[in-house]
Amino acid sequence: PLRNLPAPTKPGLAAAMVPIGHSKAAPDYCPGATGSKAPAETQTRECDVGGNGAEYTNRSWILKPGLYPAGLKVSNGATAYLMPGIYWIGGGGLDVGGGGSIITIATAADATPLPSSSPCATATTTAGLCGGVMFYNSKLPTKAGGPVILNSSGATMKLASLDVAPTDPDRIYQNMVFFQDRTLTTSITLNGSSSTTVVEGIIYVPNGQVKLNGNGGTLIVDQVIASTFDINGNGGTIKVLRGTGVDAVIVAAGLVD
Template sequence: MFRRIRCLMKSLLSARSGNAMMMVALGMPALIGAMGYGVDTAQWYMWQRELQHSVDQAAIGGAWALAYSDDADYETRAKQEFNANQKITASFASAPTISLANFDGGTANSVLVTATATKKLPFTGLLLNQSATVMARAQARFKEGNKFHACLITLKQDGTTFQIGGNAHVIANCGLGALSCSDDAITIDGSATVETTSIAACGTVDVPESLQGTVTENASGLTDVYSDIPIPEPDSSTADQTKAKYCDGNGNKAIANLFPGKYVGGYTAKCATTFNSGIYFIDGGTLDLSTNATVVGKNVLFVLRKGAQIKLGGEGATGSITLTPMQAADFQSTPYAADADRLSQMLFMEDKTDETEPASHQINGNTNLNIEGVLYLPNGDVQINGDSGTTSKLCFQISAYTLDIRGSAYLRTLCDYDDSSLLGTSTPIVRLVA
């Protein structure tokens, strides 16, 4: 009997026909587990990828909002971007946590967004009866575009357009600017003295080393901020004030009392002149206030038409010029009331309609020149020269086609930087940093 049992055991041990089945039976759990893990991994990766993309876009969107405005509702913008990129995880993702964070030594200069998504995976969720959580985090830094202000601006878009040379002395802490995108758009000789807080150009500049810290070259976004201001035009109600003789009286007692209207061929101040409040249309010729006569004009606007030129300042030291611009309230009874806010503070405006060649304008020294407001001369080549008499105790701004300050000219404007013309804003910067 024992012999028969031994034979049976030997037969069983020597049998090979059931090995494959045994191996399959033993390996099946591992195979099923590997397949389930693969499915779970793909599912988890898909959740993670969508959630990460959503927080990335949320951080970038919030950063762009703040890059354009300090007061922007960056949280709302970030949530909008997060929700717009949700699809697969939309039903089980948490609401994003959005906050400002410090980055690279800055303070509150980045947007930080985090979010989680929790749900059971197909295999491990069934096996362990537990949910899996994926987390995503994104951080985007932002930098506002630089705002460039200037009170002395050139508008020609190519070539060297702004020159300061000789022994000229310019005090303009409100800034210098040039829309020219050429090399040496602004040039300042080493012999000239310039006091300013900002020099910005679309192209490059050539300035003394002492001014290099104020320079921004290749600045983007620079524009002519006055280009779309409606320029007043005379109509049928505009009085023609042209005369053969404007001065009443003789010698030093002669005076000219002028009123708003159209002046064909310009006007030369051959005697003490008062410009009464209103708009003066200079149709051709020259508005010549360089004769050393005393000139006063309060709340006035000069519109230069048909190539009219201006000459300010004098050739001696006896004259004085005091001019101030119209205010918004002064336009209320005129045909330009709708544009009162935009026209206020304009002292000279140049209508370049049908003009193909720039007009030449000149500001001389040797007189007491006190002007306030904006000289907008988009078709004008302005030359400033003279000695230390050329100065202004008020805030004035020049925005011209070209500007050349030479000789011993002394030019001072008291405009504050933030109150001067907005030359433009460079493109903000947003970067995803984490």
């Protein structure tokens, strides 16, 4: 059971981001940045994928798994394509908003524009998802834990859960997409906000709250396990699904450990 699931081992810093369709240097404090603003485990400034000024508006990047020591933000119309693996958030949380998009991919070839033969282009899973990641939302001595906020605001949110081989040591996290440090009480908020937000996998927040807001859009999630819930439609649609696409039930609120 999840109550006995160990936290993933803290990895090394994530490898450098890869620009898609442009040649901009990695944003400050993000993987691949250099000089005094290169990433470090002791940094206190988050990596903001779209936050280096107007010239970074609407830019696309491929991100890789590993440690993001002070949080990860996707803003300013930027798109973050996530390669498979575990994204260890070492404080600061995850904030996707301001028109930012976040999409899992199976290989670098799946980043836009999609070749017709790519796994993502031919995916038959829910909403064409492919690849798979797990975010572990935690903290570090130099940075307190923060909330997770996915606010689509007309952008694209497509997250597939971790999917690894049976012999992989990370197999114990199979089908998980969010796992929050048991010592954190911060919330995870998913907002549909006029577009479709798809999160395929288990959201496990043992001592925090999960907020699901339709807000005029469609919010599709898989299994949700949290201490408390806050669910609002506001004219939108919220679907909680099993992997088969069959409606599931949110259970165990307040009883998670």
